[in-house]
Amino acid sequence: MSAAPVVTGIGVAAPNGLGTEEYWQATLEGRGGIAPISRFDPSGYPVRLAGEVPGFDAAAYIPSRLLPQTDHMTRLALYAADAAMRDSGADTAQLPEYGAGVSSASSMGGFEFGQRELQNLWSKGGRFVSAYQSFAWFYAVNTGQISIRHGLRGPGSALVTDQAGGLDAVGNARRQIRKGTALMLAGGVDGALCPLGLAGQLSSGRLSTEERPDHAYLPFATEARGHVPGEGGAYLVLEDRDSARRRGARVYGEIAGYAATFDPAQETPGADGLAHAIRRALREAGTDPQQVDAVFADAAGVPELDRTEAQAVTAVFGARAVPVTAPKSLTGRLYAGGAALDLAAALLSIRDGVLPHTANVAAPAPGLGIDLVVGSPRTVTVDCALVLARGHGGFNAAAVVRRAH
């Protein structure tokens, strides 16, 4: 088995910052991106808040060729993927034709585009439907558009596991690199802040109807009342360690371990599936629980789900034995983009020796038994971090990122 792949590039499009450093600064300063929905009039819906990516001028970042054929969330994905490639400094033209690929997670697809074209179909007729509707709404579209734009002709895939997808896509990329692919662009961007998309998300029953932005998404708090939906996410460039080293690439860390499990059918998810994923990911990384410096939590923001996540963490690590944090309290849940963004945050924590706090949460609910980072960032050396994600319907994923030596 070859060494764990390394991360050499990060690209972020988040509700509290467009660009990696913008996101990271905002996160450490506790500046959030949750605000009243601006992209459509949500007054007919019980949910009025969302995390929208600020200042995204698509024409400034996306070639005009791609604008007529892309949904807003695909443009965000193209931005993040391109930013990750630039950050890595990798030149895919130097690789064999099939030496680089792309692995994306997605949960919804281009709903805003799709809604517009469905409205054209039913109000005006089939002749008024865009030819690009053939793919622009589709959940796999980001993988295809990124692959074409960057000439990534190697393995391509699109994983649909809700919030777990951000880790599953990177886990899949890791597997492809171990099988011989030199470079993988991996991550996820989601976003469906349109009437059709919001209606779909409401069906989960897990969205917060609170209207105060700093009270709406309070994971692990006694007052937790669901999550705020968001848009955006992150892409990472994963490379084979030796080829990254040969070209003198800057390395953020390695994807040391990854595992996914699936919950059995039951009324409420238990903690066993997630705990099992954590143990397997740690085993794959060759890491003892004592060596893990931080846990980036899935942070559902629903009391019962927060409790089962805390149970899984304490079952593996013990009570209050490891710092747990959820910087996503500033962005809302980004579905397939959420865990990819948490991976970026974990790698930046390793780089900067600081753990972002779970903003807006004063203290974890009594009895959870976790050491939740609240109030302000915690200065601490982070050599190894665990990132957790759960997808609606029983998906669990865990990834271990570690400082590369």
Added chain:
Amino acid sequence: MNTNHTTQFTIDDLRRIMRESAGQDEAVDLEGDILDTHFQELGYDSLALLETTSRIAREYGIAIADEDLDGAESPGALLQLVNQALTRV
């Protein structure tokens, strides 16, 4: 929608609809002499052309048969096809 039978469809009309349908490749100058340039060389693939002709048909209230489109490989040929269809309206 303009269904006036005196309407002429010009290269500038086509340029505008091409930009709306598929933007413009950075390496291509649509303002240049493009009448006889193959659509592929202008960066327009079959889907971009489908979108372009569909928008023309909608805006000018004409129908263009798929088999006729197969022969229209340059802006000049498409112009001719559209103007022929306009005389039939």
